[in-house]
Amino acid sequence: MKEGRTPGLRRPMLSERVQEAVAAYLFLAPFLFSLVVFFAYAFARTLYFSFTQYDLFSAPTWVGLRNYVALLTEPRFLTALQNSITFAVVVTAAQTVFALMLALALNQKLRGITFFRAAYYMPSVASSVVITLIFIWLYQRAGAINYLLTVALVYRRVLVAWVVGTVVLQSALVLYERGRGRPASPLEPSLLVTAMLLAGAASAALWVAGVVTPVEGVQPVAIPWLNTRRRWPGGPVSAPIPLEAIMLLNTWTTAPTFMLLYLAGLQEIPRELYEAASVDGASAWQQFRHITLPQLRHVTFLVVTLGLIGTLQMFDQVAVIGDQAPLESVITLAYYVYSNVFPGGAVPRVGQAAAAAMTLALLTLVVVLIQRKVVER
Amino acid sequence: MSDAIARRRWARAGAIYLLLLFFSILFMGPLLFAVLSSLKDNPAEWPPRLDPPQLRWRNWVAAYRLGQAGGGSGWFGAFAPGAVVPFEVTYEVPAELAVQGIELPRVAVPRRVPGAGPGAVRTGPFAADMAEVVGPSIASRQPGPDGSVLVTYRFEVRHTGQITVDRLPVDVEVPRGYRFVEATLSPNRTERLGRVQSWNTITPGVIPYVFYNYTRVFGENYSRTTGRNLFLTWIGNSLWVATAKVLTTLAFASMAGYALARLRFPGRNVLFVVMLFSMMVPSQVTFISNYLVLRDGIFGLSRLWGMPTLLNSFTGLILSGLVGASAVFIMKQFFESLPKELEESARIDGASPGTTFRRIVLPLARPALGAVTILTFQGAWNEFFWPLVVLTSPQDKFVLMVGLSTFRRAYGAVGFDWGPLLAGAVVAALPVLILFVVFQRYFVEGISFSGLKG
Numbered sequence: 002m003k004e005g006r007t008p009g010l011r012r013p014m015l016s017e018r019v020q021e022a023v024a025a026y027l028f029l030a031p032f033l034f035s036l037v038v039f040f041a042y043a044f045a046r047t048l049y050f051s052f053t054q055y056d057l058f059s060a061p062t063w064v065g066l067r068n069y070v071a072l073l074t075e076p077r078f079l080t081a082l083q084n085s086i087t088f089a090v091v092v093t094a095a096q097t098v099f100a101l102m103l104a105l106a107l108n109q110k111l112r113g114i115t116f117f118r119a120a121y122y123m124p125s126v127a128s129s130v131v132i133t134l135i136f137i138w139l140y141q142r143a144g145a146i147n148y149l150l151t152v153a154l155v156y157r158r159v160l161v162a163w164v165v166g167t168v169v170l171q172s173a174l175v176l177y178e179r180g181r182g183r184p185a186s187p188l189e190p191s192l193l194v195t196a197m198l199l200a201g202a203a204s205a206a207l208w209v210a211g212v213v214t215p216v217e218g219v220q221p222v223a224i225p226w227l228n229t230r231r232r233w234p235g236g237p238v239s240a241p242i243p244l245e246a247i248m249l250l251n252t253w254t255t256a257p258t259f260m261l262l263y264l265a266g267l268q269e270i271p272r273e274l275y276e277a278a279s280v281d282g283a284s285a286w287q288q289f290r291h292i293t294l295p296q297l298r299h300v301t302f303l304v305v306t307l308g309l310i311g312t313l314q315m316f317d318q319v320a321v322i323g324d325q326a327p328l329e330s331v332i333t334l335a336y337y338v339y340s341n342v343f344p345g346g347a348v349p350r351v352g353q354a355a356a357a358a359m360t361l362a363l364l365t366l367v368v369v370l371i372q373r374k375v376v377e378r
Numbered sequence: 379m380s381d382a383i384a385r386r387r388w389a390r391a392g393a394i395y396l397l398l399l400f401f402s403i404l405f406m407g408p409l410l411f412a413v414l415s416s417l418k419d420n421p422a423e424w425p426p427r428l429d430p431p432q433l434r435w436r437n438w439v440a441a442y443r444l445g446q447a448g449g450g451s452g453w454f455g456a457f458a459p460g461a462v463v464p465f466e467v468t469y470e471v472p473a474e475l476a477v478q479g480i481e482l483p484r485v486a487v488p489r490r491v492p493g494a495g496p497g498a499v500r501t502g503p504f505a506a507d508m509a510e511v512v513g514p515s516i517a518s519r520q521p522g523p524d525g526s527v528l529v530t531y532r533f534e535v536r537h538t539g540q541i542t543v544d545r546l547p548v549d550v551e552v553p554r555g556y557r558f559v560e561a562t563l564s565p566n567r568t569e570r571l572g573r574v575q576s577w578n579t580i581t582p583g584v585i586p587y588v589f590y591n592y593t594r595v596f597g598e599n600y601s602r603t604t605g606r607n608l609f610l611t612w613i614g615n616s617l618w619v620a621t622a623k624v625l626t627t628l629a630f631a632s633m634a635g636y637a638l639a640r641l642r643f644p645g646r647n648v649l650f651v652v653m654l655f656s657m658m659v660p661s662q663v664t665f666i667s668n669y670l671v672l673r674d675g676i677f678g679l680s681r682l683w684g685m686p687t688l689l690n691s692f693t694g695l696i697l698s699g700l701v702g703a704s705a706v707f708i709m710k711q712f713f714e715s716l717p718k719e720l721e722e723s724a725r726i727d728g729a730s731p732g733t734t735f736r737r738i739v740l741p742l743a744r745p746a747l748g749a750v751t752i753l754t755f756q757g758a759w760n761e762f763f764w765p766l767v768v769l770t771s772p773q774d775k776f777v778l779m780v781g782l783s784t785f786r787r788a789y790g791a792v793g794f795d796w797g798p799l800l801a802g803a804v805v806a807a808l809p810v811l812i813l814f815v816v817f818q819r820y821f822v823e824g825i826s827f828s829g830l831k832g
C-alpha cells in the first residue's frame with residue numbers, strides 16, 4: 002500500500018478514509034478486546050443474571066423481577082444500601098471540604114512546597130490493604146487513637162487554658178492593630194500564630210507553676226472503634242461506629258488526591274480578579290466567597306462526582322477488617338455483592354448479587370447524570 | 379510603617395509553614411508511627427513509647443558482638459556448636475533485701491516459639507535441647523541510691539550439641555523486689571511484675587535484633603503444599619503481575635490513545651462513551667461475568683494452550699487487565715496536546731499511520747508514558763479486589779496484597795501479634811512509596827491529566 006512520495010498528488014478520498022479506519026481499528030484492537038469482553042459483555046451479563054436464578058454451576062433460570070423484589074425485603078441488603086449511601090455522602094462531603102482547605106494552604110509560592118505535597122500525598126499512594134491494617138491497629142481498644150484521647154483528657158485544663166488564651170490574645174492584638182490604624186481581620190494569620198505561641202507559653206508557665214494541673218485519676222479511654230454494634234450520635238441521623246471509623250480513614254487517604262485537582266484549579270484563576278477585588282477593598286473572606294469558590298465550581302463538581310463514584314465502591318476496608326467488626330456495622334453494597342457470589346460454603350446467590358450490583362451501578366449512573374446536567378447548565 | 383508590613387509578611391509565611399507542618403504530621407504521622415512500631419517487641423503497648431530499645435546504638439553494638447559470640451555473623455547471628463555466649467544483667471537490690479543477703483537469679487533457656495499464628499507452628503530444633511547455662515555468679519556489687527546495692531550477675535550459655543539454631547531465648551528470674559537496671563542487651567519483655575526479664579534471643583546479630591518482626595514475616599510463612607517461602611513468593615508474584623501489566627498497558631494504551639486522538643473511524647463516539655462508562659462502573663458490578671469468563675478459559679480459547687481454566691493463574695489476571703480505560707484516557711489527552719504539524723508533514727511524505735506513530739509521536743510521549751507507567755504499577759501493586767476473586771488457592775498463588783490480608787487472621791487468631799502484621803504492611807507499602815518519592819512529578823502529572831475530564 003506504499004504510495005509514491007509526490008506531495009500534492011491527490012489520492013482517492015474513499016480509500017484514504019477506509020485506510021485510516023482500518024489503521025484505527027488495528028491500533029484499538031487490544032483495548033477493544035479488553036473493553037468488550039471484560040466490560041461491555043460483563044455488564045450485559047450481570048444485567049441478565051439479575052433476572053435469573055443462578056448458582057455459578059447449573060444453567061441460569063429466568064425469574065423476571067423476583068430478585069429485585071426479594072432484595073427490598075432483605076434486611077441485610079437494606080443495611081448495606083443504607084451504609085453505602087451514608088458512607089458515600091459523608092466521606093465525599095468531608096474530603097471535598099478538607100481537600101479545598103489543603104489546596105488553599107498549599108497554593109503558595111513557598112520553598113519546600115514539593116516536600117509538603119509529597120508528605121500529604123503518601124497516604125493515597127499506599128495501598129488500601131496496608132492502610133486498613135495499620136488503622137485496625139490504631140483503632141484497637143488499647144491503640145494509639147484511644148491513647149491520644151486519654152492524653153487529651155488528662156491535660157484538658159491546660160488545653161482549655163491555651164484555647165482561651167489564644168482567643169483573648171488574638172482579640173487584643175487585632176484591636177491594638179486597628180487602634181494603630183492598620184487593617185486587621187479577626188483571623189489575621191500572622192497575629193493568630195503570635196497569639197497561639199504566646200498563649201502556649203503562658204499555659205505552659207501556668208502548668209509549671211502548678212496553677213493549671215493535669216487531671217488526676219483519668220480512666221484510660223477504651224472506645225471500641227471496630228468491635229461494636231453501637232451507633233453514633235444516635236437519633237435519626239446516625240451511623241454504626243465501625244463505619245464511621247472507616248469514614249475517618251477514607252477521608253484521610255483520599256483528600257490529598259482531590260487536593261491536587263483543587264490546586265490545578267486554583268492556579269488557573271486569573272490574578273486580575275483578585276487584584277481588582279483588592280482595589281475595591283474586598284476582605285480575604287469576601288474574595289474567597291465571591292471569586293475563589295465560583296471560579297472553582299467546575300472542579301468542585303468533578304471532585305464531588307469522583308468522590309461519590311469512588312466511595313460507593315468501598316470494599317477493601319470491609320474485607321480486610323473482616324471479623325474485627327460485626328458485619329452489619331460495616332457491610333456495603335460492594336461487599337454484599339461479593340459475599341453473595343462467594344458465600345463460603347453456602348450456595349451462591351448470583352441472581353440476588355447481580356440485582357444488588359445493578360443497584361450499585363444505577364446509583365453511580367444517577368450521580369454522573371446529575372453532574373452532567375449541572376455542568377451543562 | 380514598612381517595618382510593620384515586613385514583619386507581618388514574615389509572620390504570615392511562618393503561619394503558613396506551621397499550618398503545613400501540622401497537616402504533614404496529620405498525614406505522615408500514622409505511617410511513620412507504624413514504621414517505628416514495626417520495630418517494637420510489642421506494638422500494642424500502653425502507653426506507646428517512641429524510643430524502642432531497637433533504636434539504641436548500644437544495643438546494635440551488643441547485638442553484633444553477641445551474634446559473633448554465638449558463632450554466627452555479626453549481622454545475622456546464630457547459635458552454633460562450640461559457641462560460648464557471655465551475658466551480664468544488673469539489678470538494683472533495695473536496702474531491706476540486701477541486708478538478708480544477695481540471692482542469685484534463675485537463668486533458663488526456654489522452649490519458646492517466636493509468637494502467635496504461623497510463628498507458633500515451630501518445627502525444627504530448639505536451643506533449649508543443646509544449651510547449657512554456666513552460672514550465674516555475682517560479677518560485681520556497687521552501692522546504689524539510698525542504701526540499695528547494684529548487683530551485676532554474669533552467666534555463660536554454651537552450645538553442647540551438633541546443630542546450629544537461629545535463636546537462643548533466655549529468661550532470667552529474680553526474687554521479688556529486685557529491680558532491673560540494665561543488661562548486655564535490652565530485654566524484649568518484662569513479665570510477672572518485673573520478676574522475669576525475657577529475651578527472644580541473646581545471639582541475634584544486628585538485623586534480627588532491630589528488624590525482629592521483619593525476620594518473622596519472612597521466616598515463618600511457608601506454603602503447606604510446596605514448602606516455599608510464602609512472603610517472598612508473594613512479593614515475586616506481585617512484581618511479575620505488575621510488571622506485565624505495565625508493559626501491556628504501555629503498548630496498548632498508547633496505541634489506543636493515539637487512534638482516539640488522531641484518527642477518524644466509525645463508532646468513535648460510541649467507543650468514547652463506553653470507555654467513560656467503564657471508568658465509572660465499580661468492578662463489583664462486572665466481576666461475576668469476568669470470573670466466569672476466566673473460569674471457562676476465555677470462551678475455551680485457553681484450552682489451545684493446554685489450560686482448561688484461567689482461575690488461579692497469573693495469565694488470567696494479566697489477560698483480564700491488559701489495558702485500563704484511564705491509561706488510554708491519559709494517553710489520548712496527551713496526544714491531543716501535541717501540535718499536529720509534525721504528523722501532517724509525515725503524512726504528506728506518505729508515511730502510514732503506523733510509521734508516523736512509531737517514528738514521530740511515541741518519542742515525544744515520554745512524559746505521558748512515564749505517568750502511565752507509574753500509575754499502572756501503583757494500581758497493579760495495590761490492587762486487591764480482583765486478585766482476591768481470581769487467586770484463591772493454593773496460597774503460593776496469592777499476590778502480596780491478598781497474602782497480606784490473610785495475615786490479619788493468621789496473626790490475629792489468638793490475641794493479636796501485631797509485630798509481624800505491621801512489618802508485613804510496611805514491606806508491602808515500601809515499593810510504591812519509594813517509586814512515588816523518586817517519580818513524584820509523574821504521579822502529579824498523571825492525576826492532573828486524568829482529572830481534567832471534559
